[in-house]
Amino acid sequence: MTMLLKWNLPYLKSYINQQFNLLFAGESAFQEIYILTLRPMELTIKDTGDLELAARKLIGFAGDEKVFLFYGDMGAGKTTFIQSVCKYLGATGTATSPTFSIVNEYERPPGRIFHFDFYRLKNQTEALDLGYEEYFYSGHYCFIEWPEKISELVPEHYIRIDIKVLSKNERLLTFKKI
16 A cells, blocks of 8 residues: 555646645644544445455455454344354354353454454453454454453454344444554
């Protein structure tokens, strides 16, 4: 993505200047503006058959980002979607909810996937005791359910996934780069 930004920098500066009447002092100013103008991606899922495509789109949207925070009400489908993403990434075995274990680890070539469910945490200290930093900053995929329980511990950059229930089978997925 950085190479794309540098390659298209003059065109993008001109386009954004025309659209937003902004002036740029240099490349770093442009990059800050570009990051702030990234748009979220929204997908409507009609049934579980759409999850494979949604998983592919999420990983494409994320680029090099490896930390994913999943937000949604109880029963919205966070674990079900994570199962599809793990399958898309080639995880061996089936992803299951880590509600009681807090974290599950799945193997995938060429690495691992860590799947967290912080619903049962009483406070953030429990995540500290778990050694969350070793997982979050490992360079492996980390999928985090109920991140609101550890809001002060999440990395600076991540992909936010909001899952909204539209009907019994239908969901609205929103992906945002933070």
